[in-house]
Amino acid sequence: MPLAYGGPTEEHRAVRTRCGLFDVSHMGELEIAGTGARAFCQRLTTNDVDRLAVGDAQYTLLCNERGGIIDDLILYRLAPDRYLAIVNAAHTAVVSEWMTRQGAQGARVGDVSEAWALLAVQGPRGPAVAARCVGVDPTQRGFTITEQNAWGARVLASRTGYTGEDGFEILVPAQQAVAAWNDLLAGVAEEGGLPAGLAARDTLRLEAALPLCGTDMGTETTPWEAGLGWVVSLEAGGDFVGRERLVAQRREGVARRLVCLELLEDAGVPRHGFGVRHDGVMVGRVTSGTKSPTLGRFIALASVERACTMPGTDVTIDVRGRSVPARVVPRPFYRRAETGRDG
């Protein structure tokens, strides 16, 4: 995946207003199959796997015993005893090894990343492109996956994404990847969209305040600290790895949490590691930042002490020796207009 095909800002705007096509084939795909697959997934992930009917998808987390986030993933139930996890590219091997080490009873974990290409068509016109090129029903619900026939192959179309826009992510057998890309590219162009690269993907996900695992959170961050408590199901689904620590931390309260910051003056990109201060005292660090093309302002995700997490809190960010005023704002920075569709 290149950083950009043309200008990243132009690609970003195409996704927000029309559509963009991303080649995210670098993402990892792990298949978990067998009579024990459901129980295994339930024990490994923080969300409630029992809520997944066949064809459903769920955003969830994989935690270690300390409640630290190993990876975030989308878990699909493809068949009663067959699940597919889409994980971060850099974590595929670690996740696969972790899963295997947990001792799956009656479940096999297989890395099928090489077999699949993953193409994402995102933006308000994304579903129209997916309907024409892939044959999806444009009313397909959010966070569901359907099997389609396209480009002479069996493909999987999921109504998910990582941009804060509507759209589909399409799993295509690797052999058909080029044909699929070319066809989707023509479809996207017809709708006035563009191919989009990694730079646009980053600004889009940041505006939507979607954390990037390994950058905004990791094994030293718990779901509560990452602001992802909504994908932790303590009540249903029984025990999972890390649950004990998460229960304790919920009782104690977190020491720090990921927040959205907006710079109050243009002073450059707030980058990973830049210090965040409140009344001159260091209270946290920027985890990622960018110039938001939609808002026209510099924005950041930052991990800050609990006392400074309330929207409206004034802080400063150390930007190359300057102390730049910033403010905690509600999460996310950008939310697309409601379309009435689920998810």
Add this chain to the structure above:
Amino acid sequence: MNVPESLRYTSEHEWVRAEGADGVVGITDFAQASLGDVVFVELPTVGALLEQGQTFGVVESNKAVSDLYAPVSGEVVAVNEALGERPELVNEDPYGEGWLLRVRMTDAAQTTGLLDADSYGRHVESEQGT
């Protein structure tokens, strides 16, 4: 890649155009293309003194932040105020509306020690080759 014959260049990808005793300074087409969409430019204030080869500001895209090096010594007599609102001018017109600042040169002869268009073009090719 656009490398105008009439300008002089640094190996750090700044250009300077001599206009009498003044030098107008910017970054090259190659530099803006490498950075991607410019989102912020930090420049000295009018009256600041620049010394050839020293950093005088930064130009930044979401991808990277890059130091700016003075191609000549002198006093800053004007900065491109438009870049505050529209830093993208550096991408759109690096040799025109995307200029950075105007320097009253202490020694106009310094420009002759800089790269000409041919040498700069070869320098870029060699950097791309690595």
